[in-house]
Amino acid sequence: MATTALHPAAPTYRSTLYDWVTTTDHKKIGIMYVINSFLFFFIGGVLALGVRVELAQPGLQFVTDQTYNELFTMHATFMIFLFVIPMLAGFGNYIVPLQIGAPDMAFPRINALSFWMLPLAGILLLLSFVTGGSAAAGWTSYSPLAQDRPLAAVGTGQDLWIVALVLIGTSSILGAVNFLVTMFKMRAPGMTLFRMPIMTWTVLVTSVLVLMATPVITSALIMLFIDRNYGGSFFDPANGGDAILYQNIFWFYSHPAVYVMILPAMGMISEILPVFSRKPLFGYKAFVFATAGIGALGFSVWAHHMFTTGAVYLPFFSLMTFLIAVPTGVKMFNWIFTLWRGQLMLKTPLLFALGFLSMFLIGGINGAFSASVPVDFAIHDTYWVVAHIHYVLFGGSVFGIMGGLYYWFPKMTGRLLDEGLGKVQFVLMFIGFNLTFFPMHELGLAGMPRRIADYSSTAGWNDLNLAATVGGFTIAASMLPLLWNIFVSLRSGKPAGDDPWEGNTLEWATSSPPPPYNFDRLPEIRSERPVFDQRHRGDAALGGH
């Protein structure tokens, strides 16, 4: 759709800035989410490099123990709470209203509020580095490590951390309410629930998880805050409290949170695989039910993070954890049979989706070991667990996010990213990722504990740690072609047109980037692939009538 009717005065920088800061357009808010999340991805990445540099060789070369604790604590905090979760929420913000044929989110101003809480929380976390040290008790902030007591060398940074996380949680909850109302109330005529694109479905289930789980961690954080600052004794056994209580409440949120971090990424690759295989998604309804099943089961497995506390009923939580493999396996079949005999177009989005499939599969398999209680007792708190979390969160979520970026960047900007640079990035990232995290399986089995700044030079861990550090820098290097690609494409990329990939879903039925309020007309919606239907309606008419 060409814009020819109106030529408003050329915008000045100031008016552009004002426009973005005050916008309630879900597309601009979505893009701001994505940019903000990338910013914290790079900050979190630098912290991770700090960890890897220190661990490259035995001995303490660069940082103190305390600084090391800060590094891994803030690395996880930034990556989880200010990168993966908001990044997926940002894509959801941009894509969901488009995919259901809506003009915007249900509550546009609340949407803007949800976004602006995030940079604020990020600033609070960054401030903690200059106010006497950041939080250093791990991203889990277990009590008594995170308490303001002897043994716990954490100060104001821990309080800033709590406040920032409550802010981020509130942002997520408001976002979840907004997503759910949008999906229940704003769908275009004909867009029934079972015609909603998979990406939208995964955001729906994610929103339910956020709605039910995030307030629970808010309560845990508030109790921790009261313990630390007002002499409370929720988690203080010396005063009748219970340190395990914190773990229970924390993981009641934080296990569903891992599905908050993976489901929308699954949604992304479930958009990419059909389009680049030239086939519909195999088993659409099974996929939807599997997503809902993962969400529901997700609330009954939190204590598998606490097997070794001796305070949880092991058989139940082990069984429920294994059960999660069933709906996840269903999805694997969905994806594989979508690819099966498809006309694969090996473009960058598909490469990242295939990267997701293979790496997430490893993450699922090494996770199943931890679900087994006796095995978990051996590998608990070792580098095996670090390998597992990164194979699902990096191999899964981050590969999905990168695929989604290459897939939707043309829609967001009107420009295609360069395929060559994209493939270079994929290859570097794939090699770097496996070089970093695969050796950690071996390190874990060899007994190397996580969250240590130093290790014995005679433990036999030297070479694998060095390999992981080299891998870490390879991942960092893989970001350079991405940044260059974005820079070049924004300046002089190939125009994308409305529908560069011959997509299935409604975002491809409007211009790139879409106009304010998204559509001035919609194709008829008779399936979950309305744009495919519209493109091929002529074919059917020729053949059939």
Added chain:
Amino acid sequence: MTTDSHALTTADQHAPAAAHGTGGGISNVILGMLLFITSEVMFFAGLFAAYFNVRANAAQWPPINPETSEAFHVAILPLVGPATVLLILSSFTCQFAVWGIRRGDRTAFLRNIAVTFSIGVVFLIMQAIDYAVLGGEGISLSAGTFGTTYFTLTGFHGAHVFGGVIMLGVVLYRGMAGQFSARHHDAVEAVSLYWHFVDVVWILLFSLLYLLPGTGPAA
């Protein structure tokens, strides 16, 4: 967009603008409030879980106050009982206000919202006085698990009453400006749902903290 692209070119392409937000069923605002209340329920569920946990772990409940060597005790009279009755009454007045605006009776609506708002303010004042009284008796947030759970639970309930009072104030202000009618009063319905929720939480809290018998030797 060109202006002519607004025209419907083929029969199966419909203008989306008319289709949005006009679907039947529950309104966006009320659905949003119900979902938000769901998240609030989960927030209080976390606090309640903590309460039951420390209570179950305690040798006796209420535990001994080290300052007085007697079990902690919080009194229903003279403040908390009347405050509870008032808060329950305010749910009724709030609902009368909703019924009033549904039939277009703005006078009844405004009167009942004003009463509800006032009761909310009075409740908060009574809670503040009660806190001061308890503080005088040596019961505070740092007085072991009893004080920690008591003040956290009632304090966060109080914070929600405060939020509700602000919402009621906005509704009252907008109502006096004539912004609500029998057809347009989603905000009133949503705020009343929130107020009922705050009331229900208090009934549960009151039952737990004041009515549920203690356990252990002192009970």
